[in-house]
Amino acid sequence: MLARLLALTTLLNSSYSLRELSARRHEIGGVLLVLCASLLLAAGQQGIDLAGAAVDPLKQAPGKVIVLVFVRTDCPISNRYAPLIKEMNAKYAAGAAFYLVFPDKDESPEQIRGYLLEYGYKMPALRDPEHALVKKSQVKVTPEVAVFDAKRELVYRGRIDNLYLDFGKARRAATTHELADAIEAASKGVAPPAAAVDGIGCFISDLQ
Amino acid sequence: MKRRAHAIGAAVTFFALLTALAWQSNSTTKSRRQSAAANPPVTFNRDIAPIFYHYCANCHRPGEAAPFSLLTYKDAKSHAKQIAAVTQSRFMPPWLPEPGTFKFADELRLSEEQIALIAKWVEGGAIEGEASDLPPKPEFVEGWQIGKPDLIIKAEKPYLLPAKGTDQYWNFIFRTPVNQTRWLKAMEIRPGDKRLVHHANVLVDRTQSARLQESSAGAGFGGMEIKIESEGFDPDSHFLFWKPGTVPYTEPEGMALRLDAGTDLVLNIHLQPSGKPESIQPSLGLYFTDHPATRFPMLLQMENDRKLDIPAGAKDFIVTDEFTVPEDVQLLAIYPHAHYVGHDLQASAKFPDGARKPLIHIPAWNLNWQAVYRYATPVDLPAGTIVSMRYSYDNSEENPLNPNDPPKRVTAGNSSNDEMAHLWLQVLPRAAASGANDPRRALQEAMARHNVEKNPADFEAHYNLAAMLQARGKLAEAMKQYELALQLRPEDATVNNAIAGVNMAAGHPDAAIKYLIAALHARPDYFDAQYNLGTALAMTEDFKGAEEHFRAAVRINPQDANAEANLGGVLAETGNLKEARTHLERALALDPNNALARENLDQLKRESPHNQ
Secondary structure: OHHHHHHHHHHHHOOOOHHHHHHHHHHHOHHHHHHHHHHHHHOOOOEEEOOOOEEOHHHOOOOOEEEEEEOOOOOHHHHHOHHHHHHHHHHOOOOEEEEEEEOOOOOOHHHHHHHHHHHOOOOOEEEOOOOHHHHHHOOOEEOEEEEEOOOOOEEEEEOOOOOEEEOOEEOOOOOOOHHHHHHHHHHHOOOOOOOEEOOOOEEHHHHO | OHHHHHHHHHHHHHHHHHHHHHOOOHHHHHHHHHHHHHOOOOEHHHHHHHHHHHHOOOOOOOOOOOOOOOOOHHHHHOOHHHHHHHHHOOOOOOOOOOOOOOOEOOOOOOOHHHHHHHHHHHHOOOEOOOHHHOOOOOOOOOOOEOEOOOEEEEOOOOEEEOOOOOOEEEEEEEEOOOOOOEEEEEEEEEOOOOOOEEEEEEEEEOOOOHHHHOOOOOOOEEOOOOOOOOOOOOOOOOOOEEOOOOOOOOOOOOOOEEEOOOOEEEEEEEEOOOOOOEEEOOEEEEEEEOOOOOOOOEEEEEEOHHHOEEOOOOOOEEEEEEEEOOOOEEEEEEEEEOOOOEEEEEEEEEOOOOOEEEEEEEOOOOHHHOOOEEEEEEEEEOOOOEEEEEEEEOOOOOOOOOOOOOOOOEEEOOOOOOEOOEEEEEEEEOOOOEOOEOHHHHHHHHHHHHHHHHOOOOHHHHHHHHHHHHHOOOHHHHHHHHHHHHHHOOOOHHHHHHHHHHHHHOOOHHHHHHHHHHHHHHOOOOHHHHHHHHHHHHHOOOHHHHHHHHHHHHHHOOOOHHHHHHHHHHHHHOOOHHHHHHHHHHHHHHOOOOHHHHHHHHHHHHHOHHHO
């Protein structure tokens, strides 16, 4: 599994041309090329919508703030945030475009559609099987969010709020609201109070 | 297909590692290789699956409480790093007590070695290993865990759990459809959706007292703690508890729980919103035995709620209680209970030989994972053993579970924002229960005495001790306690009536009368006091006065044969033979075995045969 991680990093952080890749193929073996070919599709900052089309969320909704919300259908912590995520989407609809991002490659479009229905989500959903958006956003767990300003700079990465302190330890109510702060700051073109605050949730790194 | 892909992935790993190492010195490479050979890699199939099967799979499998399954390599792999983290922090598997002197049944505690092994497996790439190393999958019973129940009762109405918000507590009342006394040897609590329910408790309500809290029959009611009233001597005896992964406990032979017609079972459940609206409709599976109970365990409640007055910000607020066990008992199970400010909960026993041993120690209490802990082997507590509880509360802002932000003063109470300091012990007396010599009475008396010492200004403590002493025939001492209760509440109908009862039993009906008048002044429709005043007046030969109060008693409760019989008796004494006969016959209609009514009616017929 380590090899896949290394290959992925190399690919995304450099500008190998296809020719260079195929040259490397001879060194490393056939397996990587197969991997890389599928990575090309998701390279850069694209997700895959539920119909299978590549979508770069950062190229959508010009002028608006983009919010990527990373969730997993079997993560009880991100599930518990569903009502709040929906509320925030509605509240900031005028100035921010929300995307749910599913980083588990084993979650099928059908499974995700069922999940959206079950939790009453009405926002666009993207699969991120090769973690292109995860890398771009630097998120670590579900639920974490990434907030990009109108210039598509990543201005905040991390938890939605401080409801959870640890696994199984939640406050009665959150007392800080990092996502709301970040959206409001990004809408005004100023830096949010924090650039990154780690969240509590299900490890995305388990999904490679 | 999958397995092949993994095999290739592993091969590439090895290659990449060697390449990286080639940059370093040869000697390092050599030593790494040697240690790799000496320590074969940790694999799922050989090393990890046995741990997961034993400690995790009971909940982490499809349809159970946990959010994902851990039965297969693929399941485990996709949560591997998280598993390493949560086992390291001991969040999982959820097991609150520290290892101590006495072992609990079904301990779910990983050893340090097991935790290290999981960490090593993840560091080594969470590899699958040889298929031949994989032990057979554990077999789980589908559906009802110990076979088809003799009786299944489903909650009349579902509870609708909102999508968001804080934890919810709900009570369902199950009206037990038994028309004669049955003996319950086991109960499976099916809380509805297991993913949503943290724990559930069933309380036996023999007087249907919880029904008063329902807005309409079958509606259920909210609330974290409920109070069940009891009449007479019938102490609680069994823990009926569910938490994720619970397999129903079958009582040993002779220790079944009595279930009478008209008994309600009240299910109290703790739920956590999931992010979408949910409907919860629990059911209970009851398993009966033909063997009535011959051994009678009892629940003893230690507590010190009166001391719970925790200032805002207090970090280590201590509450203690101590109880000296008056009889030889075996401790079967223990159930510590506090709310969200509770932090470090301990109980210990100081044995008559002076040795002190911990009974339980929970260093980081979490209400969400509360449980009844049953000892693997019962713990002998000889008479004279002192059981102590010592609870520490953290009401500072550093306690993340603190219900108040910023912290504020917390006192005892039933809501989840209040606190509790309770420790329940299930004990089985060594001596057999034989008629009046029931060792549980001595235990209850000792507990009642203890409560009076702890709470000398508590009406209920004095009243309960007095009632216990009266039941054991210790009338003089009972009177003293009743009088203390009366000092606290001079107008209370119950205690006035009770004092009159002791006087009458001691042959002083004249002394009883003023207390009964006081009781009826407070509560004119109090059947017991009307009946007792009728009796006391009759004993002092005031039959006219007695007639008035027996009439009142019959009006309040027309189904009471004794009241009818006594009314008939005093009417006969005042010469009202015709009406006397009517009431004596009514008494016999209500209870054909009422000896007093039969005797008086026969005498009436002999003395005034013309009246037939």
